[in-house]
Amino acid sequence: MNPTYQPKSWLAQQANRFAPGLFFIGLVAIWELICRFGNVPNYILPSPSAIFTAFFDVEFSRWLTHLWATLRVALMGFALSIIIAIPLSIGMMRSELMNRVLYPALIVIQSTPVVAVAPLIIVLLGTDDPSRVLITCLITFFPLVVSTTTGMLETPPEMIELSQSLRAPRYRETWQIRIPYAIPHIFSGLRVSITLAIIGAVVAEFVAAEEGLGYFIQFSTSFFKIPQAFAGLIFLSVISLLLFKSIQWIQAWWFPWSLPKKK
């Protein structure tokens, strides 16, 4: 049975509120202590303070250049995969033939590790943005196809019957019923894809690039500037997190009805 409701004390409330932050700070503190008193050299595991200093060893404009390079590739690849995945899903939902032809091809593409294909793509398309964008797109588009298709196919039969009873044209059934119904699914796909987009961009930079955070991390590591590499990694996590959050903000702003109901 439910315990009797008791209002939490002020202290318990505050503890509850700051617990995640405190946990994080605690972890960083332990890390710092291990590095300091365990005599771990900086080129094996840099201490948080060393990483912090490393931020300032690199000029701010250089950080911006690398950041922008990665962000640009990730966003272009992500946009390209939206442009491809959503029409493709609609096509596969509408046409049985298209579904039968494309589905196996998609599975093959998805089961091939993109990391392994990346060098080949660079050979094919050169070392500029297009090849990196394509690599990113290859990594990001599958979750989008799956989520969009699932959403459209899960449209309740009664909604489809409503459309049929009105003898509406099929494109309106797709546009006014199936696609809006798929919005929550599409957004879960977008949330997965946006973090994959950063991974895609970094993988591409590992293979061939002159700028970008992935390139910067690889470059710093090869010169044993491990604290700098960690600083780059933190930048990557932060933009990844911000992009993930932006997808949630976009959903909350434009499609508030599609969010799960709060109790």
Next chain:
Amino acid sequence: MDNNTKAAYVSMKSVGHKYDPRPETPMVVQDIDLDIHRHEFVAVVGPSGCGKSTLLRMVAGLLIPSHGEVSVFNRPVTEPRDDVGIVFQKANLLPWLTVRKNVLFPLKHKYGSYSASDEKRANELLEMAGLTQFADKMPDELSGGMQQRVGIVRALLLNPDILLMDEPFSALDALTREQIGFDLLDIWKKNPKTVLFITHSISEAVLLSDRILVMSKRPGTVLDLIEVDLPRPRSSKTINSPRFAELTDLIRGYIYEPNVPA
């Protein structure tokens, strides 16, 4: 053509259906004969899975029966008709549209747009159903009963002559259910329609309808067609009348002992 109220408006002639054409597969419904008069309120009751909803889909033109023929106004139903409105189970509203836009959806969906006068009609219908203050809310902000009212209003938008209702109140609690039933009768009185009302509630069928088609379990056949001679307007007092009890008992007998004729 005869257009008076006693002519068969919706007519089913030895209608049967199976989803799979192979001979060994069983029929879902079988040998259904029913004539519904114009502006008559006919309820269909029967155990779960007896093909009540299949029957409704045939009249809606969403399903063409494999046996027999359904016709409306002497014309066989071969596709969905413009003069039919459907009220679905669990309201079936689109959660991304406001209540008003849900009501206007049939026009938007069928023709691509609607006019200011359509919007006016939608507002009038919403007012009739007591929903004016909810017009700009999203469906999930409404209670189940309110949602189903919106479902009814939406079905009325194109001013259909036939209203098909597929267990429309089954998701509602008992009190709401009774109230919305009376509201439906009120709406039906103001806008006379030919109603086919599918339900698994015996008392609801007796309370609302002019005639009740009682169906057997699968394959669904007609067990009886009962004339509900309770006076209108019906109210909560109707429920207490002895005749109401007699009729519900009669139907209950069919449902629980399907082989014993009354």
